[in-house]
Amino acid sequence: MNNLAQFLRKNFHYLLFVILQIIAIILIYNTLNYPRFVISTFGKSVTGPFYEMRHFFTKHFNFEHENTILVQENLKLLREQESSFIFRSDSLLTEAELTKLNKRLRVYDYTYANVIHNTVHKKNNYLIIDKGASDGITYDMAVICSDGVVGVVNDVSEHYSSVISLLHSDSRISAKIYPSNQLGNIVWDEDDPEKANLLDISQHININIGDSVFTSGYSYVFPKNILIGTICEKEVNSKSSFLTLKVKLSTNFSRLNTVYIVKNLYKSELDSLKSSFKNE
Amino acid sequence: MNNIVLRNIFRFVILLLIQIYVCNYVHFLGFINPYIYILALLLLPLSIPKSFQYLIAFVTGLIVDIFAMTYGIHASASLTLIFLKPYVISWLTVGKNRDELTTIPIPGQKDFKWLLIYTFLMVFIHHFIVTMFELFTFRKFWLTLISVIGNSLFTTFIILCVQYIFTPTKKDYK
Numbered sequence: 001m002n003n004l005a006q007f008l009r010k011n012f013h014y015l016l017f018v019i020l021q022i023i024a025i026i027l028i029y030n031t032l033n034y035p036r037f038v039i040s041t042f043g044k045s046v047t048g049p050f051y052e053m054r055h056f057f058t059k060h061f062n063f064e065h066e067n068t069i070l071v072q073e074n075l076k077l078l079r080e081q082e083s084s085f086i087f088r089s090d091s092l093l094t095e096a097e098l099t100k101l102n103k104r105l106r107v108y109d110y111t112y113a114n115v116i117h118n119t120v121h122k123k124n125n126y127l128i129i130d131k132g133a134s135d136g137i138t139y140d141m142a143v144i145c146s147d148g149v150v151g152v153v154n155d156v157s158e159h160y161s162s163v164i165s166l167l168h169s170d171s172r173i174s175a176k177i178y179p180s181n182q183l184g185n186i187v188w189d190e191d192d193p194e195k196a197n198l199l200d201i202s203q204h205i206n207i208n209i210g211d212s213v214f215t216s217g218y219s220y221v222f223p224k225n226i227l228i229g230t231i232c233e234k235e236v237n238s239k240s241s242f243l244t245l246k247v248k249l250s251t252n253f254s255r256l257n258t259v260y261i262v263k264n265l266y267k268s269e270l271d272s273l274k275s276s277f278k279n280e
Numbered sequence: 281m282n283n284i285v286l287r288n289i290f291r292f293v294i295l296l297l298i299q300i301y302v303c304n305y306v307h308f309l310g311f312i313n314p315y316i317y318i319l320a321l322l323l324l325p326l327s328i329p330k331s332f333q334y335l336i337a338f339v340t341g342l343i344v345d346i347f348a349m350t351y352g353i354h355a356s357a358s359l360t361l362i363f364l365k366p367y368v369i370s371w372l373t374v375g376k377n378r379d380e381l382t383t384i385p386i387p388g389q390k391d392f393k394w395l396l397i398y399t400f401l402m403v404f405i406h407h408f409i410v411t412m413f414e415l416f417t418f419r420k421f422w423l424t425l426i427s428v429i430g431n432s433l434f435t436t437f438i439i440l441c442v443q444y445i446f447t448p449t450k451k452d453y454k
Contacts, residue, residue, distance in 0.1 A: 013330035027352030
């Protein structure tokens with residue numbers, strides 16, 4: 001008995017080696033689902049925080065790539081919007097037939113750009129974007145962002161363009177109030193970068209605070225139904241027949257980065273039409 | 281003594297973190313995936329009781345397994361590695377005195393050729409076991425063997441680089 005104990009003490013490590021090896025092999029080829037499940041759940045509860053920590057650092061490396069993918073996706077969605085086309089699809093015809101018959105005419109096309117210069121607190125604010133004539137940008141194109149309206153392209157150079165921001169004394173955007181569908185004009189009130197005035201709404205029209213204001217689509221620069229903001233102040237003015245309305249702009253102008261440029265494909269046609277009735 | 285223990289623990293932690301965060305994501309040329317945590321096992325002093333060495337190797341392998349979701353494979357390979365380690369060392373140092381068995385193979389104590397053969401042999405044993413357990417088939421055996429050798433050479437290269445860069449002074453290992 002003593003000999004056995006001595007033998008075991010001397011060769012304990014061989015025994016341990018065999019035991020551990022057996023455990024390892026059991027772990028590898030365990031056909032029982034339950035222990036494996038227990039180990040893997042335990043394993044995940046241990047490894048989870050480690051992977052999270054790794055992700056915390058590595059996620060930053062992919063942001064730029066991710067961003068370009070998202071911008072491309074947004075462009076695709078913008079292009080598919082109903083307001084980008086002249087005729088809505090007919091229920092009697094399929095999509096393919098409509099495009100074949102040229103019934104669904106594309107009016108607006110979109111590209112994206114990054115804002116590289118931007119002011120907010122001046123009397124007349126401009127933006128500069130990093131796309132220009134070589135990217136097909138021309139005078140009078142609309143600039144929007146994911147939150148709403150930004151402005152109109154003013155001047156174009158080879159690789160850059162300047163944009164008249166909505167926060168500019170000359171900017172004037174045709175707007176429509178939902179749900180009353182009244183037309184008005186958005187003009188900036190020159191001191192608050194978060195608010196603008198909505199003009200030309202008659203006093204008798206029922207307008208509530210909180211009503212949404214969209215682009216009307218009549219200006220041919222902006223497509224229909226792009227959010228401008230919500231009504232935040234309403235005042236009945238006894239001197240004029242119009243209401244004094246203030247709109248809280250949905251766009252945060254101090255935080256612009258990626259913007260989308262809207263191109264009207266029939267701009268020259270519409271321009272010539274417009275010039276003809278100016279001559280009248 | 282305390283210094284050696286701390287040094288070893290520190291080495292294990294650092295190498296395991298590198299293994300988990302970096303090396304598990306390396307897929308060089310499609311099949312090269314270095315397992316550099318072996319270095320910690322190779323540098324484990326032989327003076328530690330054998331059963332304790334086995335436990336350390338098993339737990340180390342199991343930690344790598346949990347992160348690689350290959351339950352048991354690395355544990356088994358590490359255990360075999362630590363089991364064969366004294367035999368490989370004694371086999372490689374024939375005709376020399378037995379005292380060398382208790383020293384640790386680091387640059388400065390052994391020449392480069394010895395270290396290269398020793399490291400490659402140990403790494404090859406480990407990688408071979410890991411790969412065979414993962415595949416669990418003898419189909420395309422020679423192709424597997426070539427990829428194991430390639431992977432072993434890569435790991436050996438990294439381990440030797442690390443060893444020569446971070447060689448501690450001789451007196452730390454007694």
